[in-house]
Amino acid sequence: MSEAKQHVVIVGGGFGGLWATRALADADVRITMIDRHNHHLFQPLLYQVATAGLSAPDIAAPLRHILRRQGNVEVRLAEVERIEPLARRVHLGDGSEIAFDFLILASGATHAYFGNDAWAAHAPGLKTLDDALHLRRHLLLAFERAEADPDPAARAAWLNFAVVGGGPTGVELAGTLAEIARHTLRNEFRHIDPGQARVRLIEAGPRVLASFPDDLSARARRQLERLGVEVSTGTPVSDITSAGYRLGGEFVAARTVIWAAGVAASPLGRCLGAPLDRAGRVHVEADLSVPDLPHVFVVGDLASVDSDGKPVPGVAPAAKQMGRHAARMIRARLSNRPSTPFRYRDFGNLATIGRMAAVVHWRRLKLSGLLAWWFWLAAHVFFLIGFRNRLVVLLNWAWAYWSYQRSARIIFGGAQDEESPS
Incomplete structure (x- = not known):
């Protein structure tokens, strides 16, 4: 060059x-x-x-x-x-x-932890592949820790999951966690029932998916609750420690808090x-x-x-x-031509909540449930880079749809390597 x-x-x-x-x-x-x-x-x-x-x-x-x-x-x-x-x-x-x-x-x-940077050590966010792999390891080990711990209180803390932030990422994480606990891991443990795991989505504002119209936000909340997610709105988290989090006047023992709030x-x-x-x-x-x-x-x-x-x-x-x-x-x-202003073309909002559950808002079109889920699936597969990526994702999702199984449940490293807690 x-x-x-x-x-x-x-x-x-x-x-x-x-x-x-x-x-x-x-x-x-x-x-x-x-x-x-x-x-x-x-x-x-x-x-x-x-x-x-x-x-x-x-x-x-x-x-x-x-x-x-x-x-x-x-x-x-x-x-x-x-x-x-x-x-x-x-x-x-x-x-x-x-x-x-x-x-x-x-x-x-x-x-962004809104001035509470100390929370980062106890409530990881999700922006990079490193974040995702760390979080996957922690989530899977939480069930293993609960299975091995004879103390009921400690076991409950390991099975207590909180997602802070009710935007698309928080909604998607909470819905998927509920499906993993209630379906994917069913009958795989001997001392715990993963279906008894508590998954709570915490949003400081009045509703989840605030960027969506009110009616779609309400439908998303109902779909989350049908999946078993406890949705808490209107009260922000006031503290997060290695032992749990404080919501209003209540301290909740939880070994897994995920940050999706800012x-x-x-x-x-x-x-x-x-x-x-x-x-x-x-x-x-x-x-x-x-x-x-x-x-x-x-x-x-x-x-x-x-x-x-x-x-x-x-x-x-x-x-x-x-x-x-x-x-x-x-x-x-x-080429010495004049500048032109940027014009954003809005292609709408999409968020998936769980298996066959999603919400879509595009101009006057509002969808929820199964049809929205298919719309969301097609859009995401289409925009993936590379044919291999599209094909693999489509096959994996087809398998997950029919079996409730998740294909990447391998914990790398020794179980003792997990920092306690993160």
Whole structure:
């Protein structure tokens, strides 16, 4: 690749970064994609890995493999420590630096504990494959610990599961946990009844799935309760420790608390010197460039922008559209064409609750139950990268549908390696 070509650096191989890279495939630029992981992850199905329904390769693919035929791209496995937007340099964790002509920052978001960072040790979140594999190990070992513990109180604590946060991830996790306890593990233990496990979904707001219409939110709650999930709304968790959590005036002994309540934008956004919102997202211009930095673009969960007078949500379709738009704006800069504002195309909201249970909201269309579940299944399989991924996921889900079995229930490492509790 010629050094005379304009150099585009893209930080992050998620939806925003990958779609921006693909949109520049035939552009006369050289591209360096930087990510601290070597794979692109289909995050909407991450909870399926955490709950043993899918294996990691089913929802992830190596970035080098995805981009192997795009000759203007170099993939760099590295951690970005800081950015100098005016000097046009990206500094990496190994001490090296990369100069750029254009920068697309798509480094996403991480967990937010609303000022209670000490809770992170006791209530893991779910953002990466490492998170999912750690959580899967802990969930499966919880039943093993309960089986081996002769003390009824300790056994009950191991069988007490709490999911904090009633958004799509929390709803999906809670519903799947209830199915695992009541169906997948049935008749497999001798001293415990997994069906007696308590699964509680805790939402501080008045209802679960707050981004959905009221009626779909109510239907989702009913479907969760039919699965055996205890839904608690209107009261936030006030403390989480290694022994359990406090909800209102009640302390509940629980050895498994999962955090799905909030996200904070990547700290790299602070390097740009631009205004940030309360979640740390960068307030960008209408064309997704950073104010006073027309050569720097922010996309995905790290960007705060309105479209048609409404905030653009932090969802995968929005990140893909932002990535493509940022690529178009770089092309416009290179050819001295004017910028155009980003327009978000809303493809609706989907959330699955359990086997044959889901809710879908797309424009005026509202679905729940079996039909919504098939709609959700088709959408997620369609958007997976690579034919193998789609085929494997479809086969695994077909098997799970008929058998209630989950294909990835292997605990790696010795049981004694599990930290107690996490």
